Amino acid sequence: MVNEQEFLAGYDPRAYPAVAVTADVVALTIRDGELQVLLIQRAAPPFAGFWALPGGFVRPEEDIAAAARREFAEETGLGGEPLRRVHFEQLASYGTPERDPRMRIFSIAYLAFAPDLPEPSAGSDAGDAQWLPVTALSTRELAFDHRKIVEDGLERARSKLEYTPLATRFVGEEFTIADLREVYETVWGHALHAGNFHRKVLSVPGLVEGTGATTEHGGPRGGPRARLYRAGDARLLHPALLRPAREETVR
Amino acid sequence: MVNEQEFLAGYDPRAYPAVAVTADVVALTIRDGELQVLLIQRAAPPFAGFWALPGGFVRPEEDIAAAARREFAEETGLGGEPLRRVHFEQLASYGTPERDPRMRIFSIAYLAFAPDLPEPSAGSDAGDAQWLPVTALSTRELAFDHRKIVEDGLERARSKLEYTPLATRFVGEEFTIADLREVYETVWGHALHAGNFHRKVLSVPGLVEGTGATTEHGGPRGGPRARLYRAGDARLLHPALLRPAREETVR
DNA sequence: GGAATAGTGTCTTTAAGACACTATGTC
DNA sequence: GACATAGTGTCTTAAAGACACTATTCC
Numbered sequence: 001m002v003n004e005q006e007f008l009a010g011y012d013p014r015a016y017p018a019v020a021v022t023a024d025v026v027a028l029t030i031r032d033g034e035l036q037v038l039l040i041q042r043a044a045p046p047f048a049g050f051w052a053l054p055g056g057f058v059r060p061e062e063d064i065a066a067a068a069r070r071e072f073a074e075e076t077g078l079g080g081e082p083l084r085r086v087h088f089e090q091l092a093s094y095g096t097p098e099r100d101p102r103m104r105i106f107s108i109a110y111l112a113f114a115p116d117l118p119e120p121s122a123g124s125d126a127g128d129a130q131w132l133p134v135t136a137l138s139t140r141e142l143a144f145d146h147r148k149i150v151e152d153g154l155e156r157a158r159s160k161l162e163y164t165p166l167a168t169r170f171v172g173e174e175f176t177i178a179d180l181r182e183v184y185e186t187v188w189g190h191a192l193h194a195g196n197f198h199r200k201v202l203s204v205p206g207l208v209e210g211t212g213a214t215t216e217h218g219g220p221r222g223g224p225r226a227r228l229y230r231a232g233d234a235r236l237l238h239p240a241l242l243r244p245a246r247e248e249t250v251r
Numbered sequence: 252m253v254n255e256q257e258f259l260a261g262y263d264p265r266a267y268p269a270v271a272v273t274a275d276v277v278a279l280t281i282r283d284g285e286l287q288v289l290l291i292q293r294a295a296p297p298f299a300g301f302w303a304l305p306g307g308f309v310r311p312e313e314d315i316a317a318a319a320r321r322e323f324a325e326e327t328g329l330g331g332e333p334l335r336r337v338h339f340e341q342l343a344s345y346g347t348p349e350r351d352p353r354m355r356i357f358s359i360a361y362l363a364f365a366p367d368l369p370e371p372s373a374g375s376d377a378g379d380a381q382w383l384p385v386t387a388l389s390t391r392e393l394a395f396d397h398r399k400i401v402e403d404g405l406e407r408a409r410s411k412l413e414y415t416p417l418a419t420r421f422v423g424e425e426f427t428i429a430d431l432r433e434v435y436e437t438v439w440g441h442a443l444h445a446g447n448f449h450r451k452v453l454s455v456p457g458l459v460e461g462t463g464a465t466t467e468h469g470g471p472r473g474g475p476r477a478r479l480y481r482a483g484d485a486r487l488l489h490p491a492l493l494r495p496a497r498e499e500t501v502r
Numbered sequence: 503g504g505a506a507t508a509g510t511g512t513c514t515t516t517a518a519g520a521c522a523c524t525a526t527g528t529c
Numbered sequence: 530g531a532c533a534t535a536g537t538g539t540c541t542t543a544a545a546g547a548c549a550c551t552a553t554t555c556c
Contacts, residue, residue: 014269014271014354016311018269020264020265021272058346058357060268060348063347063348090343093341093344093359095314095359096314097312097313097314103265104311106309106359108357177536178534193519193521194536195520195535196518196520198537199537200517203517218526218528218533219535220529220533221527221532221534222528222531222534223535224525224526224527224534225526226535227535227536242518427508428508428509429507429508444546444547446510446511447545447546449508450510451544454544469507469555470507471555471556472505472556473507474505474555475508476508476553477508477509478508478509493545
């Protein structure tokens with residue numbers, strides 16, 4: 001074997017088997033009080049019949065984030081202002097040599113958060129696309145390493161609720177404190193104390209700002225009208241809204 | 252123009268200009284009481300003479316993390332147990348189309364943390380390699396988008412000190428509380444209150460565990476011998492060691 | 503002896519959480 | 530009227546930070 005130096009000096013990626021880069025999207029929304037993730041049923045091999053994240057090759061001259069948005073838009077049919085309101089952030093990259101049997105494919109995963117989205121329309125390379133409650137993920141066979149990617153995305157989402165105003169991306173432009181609490185409860189999977197949550201949210205500078213208005217009606221099962229709020233200008237929450245202690249998971 | 256569906260169905264990355272994937276490393280250490288980052292001076296175009304992060308193409312059949320470790324090892328000359336003690340984690344990926352003038356190159360950046368490392372030996376594709384105090388970064392011209400990558404790495408490091416025991420990776424196997432405090436002060440760029448820091452570190456479960464031993468001597472300018480500690484088994488700190496409030500940077 | 507540092511004691515302030523309660527709405 | 534919910538009051542506990550102090554060691 002040649003030594004490292006010679007190998008490196010002569011190393012030219014063009015002389016080696018081609019690699020490709022895809023942008024895959026873990027798109028999360030809250031529908032029917034459940035946290036749901038967007039999945040596509042694959043029509044063609046490999047993993048035909050399995051469910052996969054929306055995604056595809058990053059095109060020449062296309063930015064990675066743009067590719068992620070494009071794939072998301074294609075599968076959801078979303079565009080214009082609604083699409084612009086969706087929050088995208090890079091999650092992580094995945095590239096073990098054997099993750100795709102066809103060739104070496106690196107996947108750069110993005111996380112997308114959007115309020116209550118409609119049922120998606122399928123793209124051409126997908127037999128079917130649908131929102132799946134994350135609690136039902138264990139019943140589906142996921143293609144490639146997409147189960148790991150979804151898990152990483154869920155953990156990122158749970159953790160970002162703590163110290164960013166991300167929760168406001170899961171609700172409409174105007175929302176009540178109870179709407180926001182439902183987001184936290186759904187993503188964290190814990191019931192929260194309504195009174196303490198209320199006070200806490202209002203005490204964090206820049207998290208929400210009141211609109212002066214209230215809901216038109218009380219809740220479906222009674223209760224007074226709730227005040228309406230907009231997202232504030234904070235980009236980090238201080239102090240943070242920490243998850244109930246999870247000392248068990250810490251070691 | 253063909254519509255999206257046709258485009259996608261016929262899209263084959265092998266029919267398009269080749270792309271390549273590199274693993275680049277933001278390697279941080281604390282030397283001489285300063286946070287330093289490992290840089291390589293480029294010998295060949297593009298960006299000849301500029302400073303760059305150690306890194307290189309991910310080889311066929313090679314995992315991305317393995318490529319990052321290999322590049323780091325090549326530049327530092329580290330191996331065996333010392334290399335194994337270095338903490339690596341994926342930082343983020345960078346892939347704007349124009350970031351490398353030669354071809355489309357996606358960079359998957361890793362963050363490495365290591366205690367006080369020796370002066371590095373240069374690899375073959377580098378005219379020179381050296382540790383640079385991060386405070387001196389503004390005096391150097393960095394190649395590609397490496398300045399942005401370093402900044403992202405620094406912010407990640409600062410933030411990870413808060414809620415993980417990462418600081419213990421910047422010190423030797425046995426350390427004093429003052430050693431640990433120096434890490435926090437150096438990475439955060441703030442002086443911390445010695446007494447409160449001491450109590451806080453000991454109060455976080457699993458952050459450190461005592462060895463029973465103390466230093467051989469007091470400090471160079473006096474003071475009693477300090478007790479020695481090892482890293483504990485916590486993987487997350489609870490409660491966290493939060494940075495002094497930065498309300499200014501929050502909006 | 504003078505000075506610096508390790509480690510502890512104590513008090514104040516802030517934040518989190520438990521619990522209770524009032525007012526307002528739905529059915 | 531029964532019941533659920535929005536929003537607030539109050540108390541307890543945990544944690545962060547300011548400050549002071551003792552004991553130990555170097556020069």
